[in-house]
Amino acid sequence: MTGGLFQRLVAAAGGTWQAYTRHEFVLRLARGDLPEAAFRHYLVQDYRFLLHFARAWGLAVYKSENLAEMRRAHSLVAATLDVEIGLHIDYCRGWGLSEAEIAAEPEALETIAYTRFVLDRGLAGDRLDLEVALAPCIVGYAEIAAERVADPATRQDGNPYREWLAMYAGAEYQSLAQDAAAALDDAFARRGGEGRFPALAATFATAARLEADFWQMGLAAA
Amino acid sequence: MTGGLFQRLVAAAGGTWQAYTRHEFVLRLARGDLPEAAFRHYLVQDYRFLLHFARAWGLAVYKSENLAEMRRAHSLVAATLDVEIGLHIDYCRGWGLSEAEIAAEPEALETIAYTRFVLDRGLAGDRLDLEVALAPCIVGYAEIAAERVADPATRQDGNPYREWLAMYAGAEYQSLAQDAAAALDDAFARRGGEGRFPALAATFATAARLEADFWQMGLAAA
Amino acid sequence: MTGGLFQRLVAAAGGTWQAYTRHEFVLRLARGDLPEAAFRHYLVQDYRFLLHFARAWGLAVYKSENLAEMRRAHSLVAATLDVEIGLHIDYCRGWGLSEAEIAAEPEALETIAYTRFVLDRGLAGDRLDLEVALAPCIVGYAEIAAERVADPATRQDGNPYREWLAMYAGAEYQSLAQDAAAALDDAFARRGGEGRFPALAATFATAARLEADFWQMGLAAA
């Protein structure tokens, strides 16, 4: 997770960042003692999140200023619709959740808050605002997984959530997150300037707070 | 609250509508025994809500298809920015809340969820989607206040919230709400069709649910 | 080109539709006597058009209400970015236009008018408005090519534009256009209603007029 802007945004978010990345949900998931009901609720809502995540990158295609930006946004829509959603449904099935059950579950307050906040930032602002609002998710998940995998307290054997950690700590996802951090720097160079930093930092901190609320929603279901 | 479409949307929302319009927050406000801390938290967040409400009607100006639609949306931006926000600040002051305190308070999860949900419906859909997402607020508040004022259990004398009830039960607000219900019928005639009803009903029910969550947020602060 | 709504929109557009689909540019292209300068100017501007076409379908991803809608919009972004733009650059090269020359050419008034009209309809309205604004292009090109290929006045041998006609008259493009017409019917069933028809017809007729202006721009360059 190099990337100058991302690190500055993390620093500006202060304790909000750790409240998200080291949330009890995450720590217990890594130790393997997260209640299954918490994880199942998270999974179902995360499926809903993915639909809006694909919408957000569709919006980014619209908001692109050149072919390279367009192709990057498009590749994230493709990854979500062609790969992630399918994997997610398979994974949910492994946890005893059918596609019909997932689709029947109402969208939680926390899911609505986070996804629509991101979309509104993207529509009210420009593509940099949108990418900053998405960064706690894309880059944050990579940081969370890498940090937990490196933590001796994390249980590897017999941890029912090992697959989840392995996916986000894996090379493929880590590389996608690095690209996202690099894209932030690129967009900040072309569309940024120090004057924008306070507003971007506020967007980032709110998104990180809403991510923490999302974990909390999972825990509360247990 | 006449208005064919509005009544159909209320009917389709089922118990969600009463869970919002007869929420414990409202009933206790009418009886005068709502904890002041609950009301204060509501007031501060409602100020935040108003800012996004003005943004939503600004969006409706953009989404207008003729001058009459534009003028109606514009009059609601004007009412919010020129009148409501000022009244709100005055009213908050009466409850011991300074403008600086209001502005310093972070936006609650429930405020983010409701306001951004409305804006996203308005941007993803058309002006009818936007007006339907706003209807539980605009028309709903009129119904809530009228219903409570007519209820013998409502305390008039010495009720610290009497002014709030009187404002929304008053002729001016009731008339604004009737115009909003009539505008829904007009938009449904020009942009609707039975095929749209299920999606509009889902938008309306979600908005009503998020309004109930907004009351709950107030109560939870007490 | 079956598709109830599309045929109704064509009928409502009256002479505007033929002014577009049987424009002198098209007739001369089919006869093989269109000046090469006209075609080259068209090609360069059509490249610009494709960039905004991809943006429009990115916007449609955002405006989707379910996974099927999202996947369809996404497949059109993919077709444009992964296939069409590459083919277009290759094709331009065959006409002696390098990618650098194409990119250096300023965007013509007619290109701006048509592409931004479509995007504004898509943003101000809903996905049905967007798809109707795009239909003269997607479905219209299939009709134009099929009609010309069936016309005895069309020159097959030695026609420098034969490849262009063959592409749009070919099975693959005709099938894509039929899907687009079917998608209009589907969206009209779910989001339409007779009340919307006049506004949709006005959008369609304006888009067809702007397509005719686009041909005229090509001719004027000769």
Add this chain to the structure above:
Amino acid sequence: MTGGLFQRLVAAAGGTWQAYTRHEFVLRLARGDLPEAAFRHYLVQDYRFLLHFARAWGLAVYKSENLAEMRRAHSLVAATLDVEIGLHIDYCRGWGLSEAEIAAEPEALETIAYTRFVLDRGLAGDRLDLEVALAPCIVGYAEIAAERVADPATRQDGNPYREWLAMYAGAEYQSLAQDAAAALDDAFARRGGEGRFPALAATFATAARLEADFWQMGLAAA
């Protein structure tokens, strides 16, 4: 027309700026020998322009990040809907054009191109992009009128277009334009940075070019 960013944008636009601000339409209008048919066509299309101008400022209300930004955008919607459009209709009447005739006239290619370009910049970008796209109109008209009024070649007596010049050269409009230039500086400080300048300059130059096309459309009708 003070305002650092505005002057830099003008300088970057090079000859495009003069091609707009000293267009033959403007010079002949100032000398009083512009054909009346040219002016009438301009007036009718300018009415259409105003409707989209109000939409653009409605969009700016939505895109505002604080109350001051919101109020400024709102005041421009108000000025357009409550004052400008009425004045325009009155003024058209003085030129023998009824409101029905104005409304019946189709929107010209040049009107569509300019207005939708502005709206797309505003939606794809942020509020600074939107204000920059609008600046050639708002600030440019003030510069055009001031320059012509100061020009000895301008005919004051018996010039049928004197009222038009006087309005835009008048203190009220000049002050509105200065506010718009100052708002650009403010937005550039908060949302800008040198990295953005090339893209902003491209937006400004295209908008100025589309304004020149708008004058040309008037001339071509004579």
